[in-house]
Amino acid sequence: MSVDTLIESLLDAGSTPAASIYMKQMKKFSYFLIYFLLVSIRIFPLTINIRTFDHEGFTRIVFEGDSDFSYTAKRDSGKDLALFIRDTSGRLIINSDLSNSSLIKRVDNVSDGLETGFRVTASGNFDIIKNFILRAPFRVVFDIRRRETESSITKDLQNSNNGESSNKTLPNPVSDKKQRRSTIDVVCIDPGHGGSDLGAVGPGNTNEKDITLKVGKKLKMIIERELGIRVVMTRDSDVEIALDSRVAKANNQNAQLFLSIHVNSSYRKSARGPETYFVSLKATDKISSQLAMKENNSFNGMDGIPEDDDLKMILWSMAQTEFIRESSKLADYIQNELNILMNTKNRGVKQAPFRVLMRASMPAVLIEIAFVSNKYEESKLKNDSFLSEVAQSIYNGVSKFIYDYNSTFK
Amino acid sequence: MNKKVIYTLISLAVIFFITSLIIYLSSSGTFKRAIEDKKGKTETVTDSEKDIEKVKIFFLTERSYLFTPRVYEIEKPEDRLELYKSFLSVMLEEAPKFIAPYPEETKLQSVFYIADKQMIVLDFNEELIIRFKGGSRGEIEFIYFFVNNLCYNFPEVKKVKILVAGNEYKTLSGHLDLETPFRPNYKYFRR
Numbered sequence: 001m002s003v004d005t006l007i008e009s010l011l012d013a014g015s016t017p018a019a020s021i022y023m024k025q026m027k028k029f030s031y032f033l034i035y036f037l038l039v040s041i042r043i044f045p046l047t048i049n050i051r052t053f054d055h056e057g058f059t060r061i062v063f064e065g066d067s068d069f070s071y072t073a074k075r076d077s078g079k080d081l082a083l084f085i086r087d088t089s090g091r092l093i094i095n096s097d098l099s100n101s102s103l104i105k106r107v108d109n110v111s112d113g114l115e116t117g118f119r120v121t122a123s124g125n126f127d128i129i130k131n132f133i134l135r136a137p138f139r140v141v142f143d144i145r146r147r148e149t150e151s152s153i154t155k156d157l158q159n160s161n162n163g164e165s166s167n168k169t170l171p172n173p174v175s176d177k178k179q180r181r182s183t184i185d186v187v188c189i190d191p192g193h194g195g196s197d198l199g200a201v202g203p204g205n206t207n208e209k210d211i212t213l214k215v216g217k218k219l220k221m222i223i224e225r226e227l228g229i230r231v232v233m234t235r236d237s238d239v240e241i242a243l244d245s246r247v248a249k250a251n252n253q254n255a256q257l258f259l260s261i262h263v264n265s266s267y268r269k270s271a272r273g274p275e276t277y278f279v280s281l282k283a284t285d286k287i288s289s290q291l292a293m294k295e296n297n298s299f300n301g302m303d304g305i306p307e308d309d310d311l312k313m314i315l316w317s318m319a320q321t322e323f324i325r326e327s328s329k330l331a332d333y334i335q336n337e338l339n340i341l342m343n344t345k346n347r348g349v350k351q352a353p354f355r356v357l358m359r360a361s362m363p364a365v366l367i368e369i370a371f372v373s374n375k376y377e378e379s380k381l382k383n384d385s386f387l388s389e390v391a392q393s394i395y396n397g398v399s400k401f402i403y404d405y406n407s408t409f410k
Numbered sequence: 411m412n413k414k415v416i417y418t419l420i421s422l423a424v425i426f427f428i429t430s431l432i433i434y435l436s437s438s439g440t441f442k443r444a445i446e447d448k449k450g451k452t453e454t455v456t457d458s459e460k461d462i463e464k465v466k467i468f469f470l471t472e473r474s475y476l477f478t479p480r481v482y483e484i485e486k487p488e489d490r491l492e493l494y495k496s497f498l499s500v501m502l503e504e505a506p507k508f509i510a511p512y513p514e515e516t517k518l519q520s521v522f523y524i525a526d527k528q529m530i531v532l533d534f535n536e537e538l539i540i541r542f543k544g545g546s547r548g549e550i551e552f553i554y555f556f557v558n559n560l561c562y563n564f565p566e567v568k569k570v571k572i573l574v575a576g577n578e579y580k581t582l583s584g585h586l587d588l589e590t591p592f593r594p595n596y597k598y599f600r601r
Contacts, residue, residue, distance in 0.1 A: 193584055200545040200583075208545070243584065262585075265545030267511045270472045277546060347475075352550055352595070355580060355587035366585075368546050 045091035050120070052101035054251060054361050055143075055322055058129055059103045061120060063140040071140060072115070078125030078147060082110055083140070084117035094118050100251045100361070103146055122146075183406040187223055187398070188232045188255035190247075190356065191216035192262040195240025200265030202372035204379070208263040209238065211381050215369060216261050218391035227399060243356045251361050257330070258364035259398065260356050263381065265373040272377050274338035275368040277350045278327035279320045279357040326363035326405070334367055334397030341393040342370065363401075367394060461486035463493065465563045467501055468599050469508035470551055476600040477555070480504070491523050494530060494564065501559060511551035513541035519575070528568040529591055530560055536575040544583030553586055554598045561594040569593050 047066045052059060063071075063083060070086040085092055096107040103122050110119045125147040132141050191212035193199030199208025213235070220231040232253045234246040250258045264275060320327065331349040339346050357364045369390050370377040380386045463486040468477035482504070484496045498518060505511075515537035522531040542548070557570040569591040573579075579588050 197584060200543060200548070243580065262546060264547050265543055266547045266551060267509050267543065268470060268472055268475070268551070271475060271547060275547065350597075352546070352585075353587045353590065353592070354546070354585055355589075356585075358587060366546065371545070371547070373543065373545070373548075 045093050046085065047093040047095065048085070048118075050094065050096040050098075050107055050118070052098050052104045054101045054103065054254075058143045058145045059101050059126075061101075061104065061142045061144065065138045065140075068135075068138045071117070073131070073142075076119075079123075080119050080121045081128070081142065081144070082117055082119040084110075084115040086115060092116050092118075099248050100359070102252065102254055103144070184229065184256040184402045186230045186232060186253060186255045187257045187259065188234065188250035188253065188362075189216045189220055189223075190234040190250070190258065190260040192260060193240075194235050194238055197240050200263055200372050202265075202378035202381070203375055204382070206372050206378050206381055208265070208372060211263045211369065211372070211387065212261045213238065214384070214387050215391050215394070218388055219259070219261070219394055222391055222395045223398065226395065227402065229402075244359065247356055247359045247364075250364075251359070256362050257398065257402070258357070258360045258362050259394070260354075260364070260366040261394075262366060262368050264368035264371045266371060267373075269373060269375075272371050272374045273344035273347070274335065274342055274370060275347075275350055276331040276335040276338070277352055277354060277357075277366045277368070278324070278331045278364065279351065279354055320358050320360050320364060323360070323363045326401075327357075327365055329404075330363050330397070330401045331365040333400045334365060334394055337393040337397040338367075338369070338390070341389055465497055465500075467497075467504065467559055468555070468562070469505060470511050470555065471508050474600060477558070477598055478508075478600050490564075490566075491521065494523060494560070494567075495521050497560070497563060498532075498556075501556075505555075511548065511555050513537060513543070515541055523567075527591075528566060529571055530567050530569075531571045531573060532556060533573040533576055539574045539579065539582060542583050544585065546585045549582050549585045550598065552582065553592055554595055557592040558594045558596060558599055562596070562599070 046069055048069070049062075049064045051062045051064070053062075061081070072084045072086070074082045074084065076082065092109075094107065094109065098104050098107070103124070103126065105121050105123050108119050108121070110117050122144070126144040127147050129143045129145050130141075131143075133139065134141060191209075193209040193212060195209075197209065199212065201207055216233060217236065220233060223229065223231050232250065232255055234249050235241050246260075247258065264271070328349065335349050336346070338344075354366050357366055370381055372378050372381055462483045464481060464483050466479045466481050468479050471478050482500055484493070484500055487493055487496065498521060502518060506514075510516075512534075515535075517535040517537070518532060519535050520533045522533075523529070524531065542552070544552070553572065556572070560567050560570055571591040572582075572588050574582075581588055
């Protein structure tokens, strides 16, 4: 029996026109009532997107729902965290992106009687540092840290999202210096553009992609030779690689510095000189800087934060927020060295929302060696010995930064 | 009166008529007039029939890596969106007199204002992305030419979103993130 005939049989339809109108109104109301009941028992599936990011000193796991949901968090061992979702009637869709974390291994579906959910499993034991809820979109966030000792295991963490964030904080975040993973032993070099993406092209047809690759290779050689540390290249041949894949590679390889090498171009033909950039929240908004502080440090959710999805999204995608100070310092060191090489006036380092830098979980800078749009600088960029000097100058800045960074561990 | 005198008088009358017509059209029909404000040269606005909005537009020049301001006056329609469109028309019309930080073939296809987000959406044609000669600096100059000028002149506009041929792109030429709306960054302006 269809819903239509069911409703008609339930309603005793009259034969008069007035009764007929009444019956139609009742029919509409009945449809609405049935729809409301079906929605309220959640016939539509709940979709949860799971993202993970390695930050300095901790890993963030984000469970983002397409609508609000109630949950219970449980731990069966030091390596896992299970979230059971209430009232889903089994209709739960899970999408996971674990590519930005070296700690989280996999996500599995689990069932516990009436409730269904999923279990996140890590490669080693971990502790939950903090857990909070963010809204618009609804997100449950756990910050976890790989356990150093077995003494601080916490089991059976029970949380519910009754409007309050859970303050089951384990050890307080330690100071910046202590949160660092180690001294720098992996550097990622990102030669900009490649393949069909030529990058900027000079008036003499010099392609940016070729210059960046040459400088990247030279820089790799110098760093490995002089410092004996591992260098990861996002590309070492003429291939096109998406921006997001470049930074994902750096994050996955646990690189501790990210150097994106580019050649500049402007519609101002007179524009010249090196420029070194780093991402700054100030480049997008002052308020977002405050939001960053809240999202990165708060144990109490996002109270008082304006309803601005764009700002929240900026913050959410910006793993770089924690490394701004170090990125600025690195940019400054490199810019000074390039100014000396090219005898240019110091206009300081610059800030802008660069896509390739935003998601880097490490100090990250973008170096624009010179302007290929400027005929004089283009002629220099064609000279291989000049490119060697550029690589040496970048190395000088990087090595100074690494020396400072590593000396904090002595 | 000989023919020569008659011809001279007729010629003068024609010249006078044409000059008057030009003056009349330029003072009442157009929507903009540049005012040289830096060197003390000012022009008195005599058009009182329509509301006029004084705006400051920052342009890119060869002399400085910072944008340099010029003051313009534009007609002020009642509808704010029309005002933004007039303002953008002036920007696009005047930019080539300085340095236009975008390819010549670029066209602004449409403009929207999303009031609850205090955001202007600019939709450019595909030529922008096909022909853009960008480096980081080029992208910064293009993006902040629009973002800063709009946000500077219209306080209610807090951010600007850039689309190309109606679509959202990740970047223009591999640098700045276009997926997130831009807020102004006046470090690139000479104020």
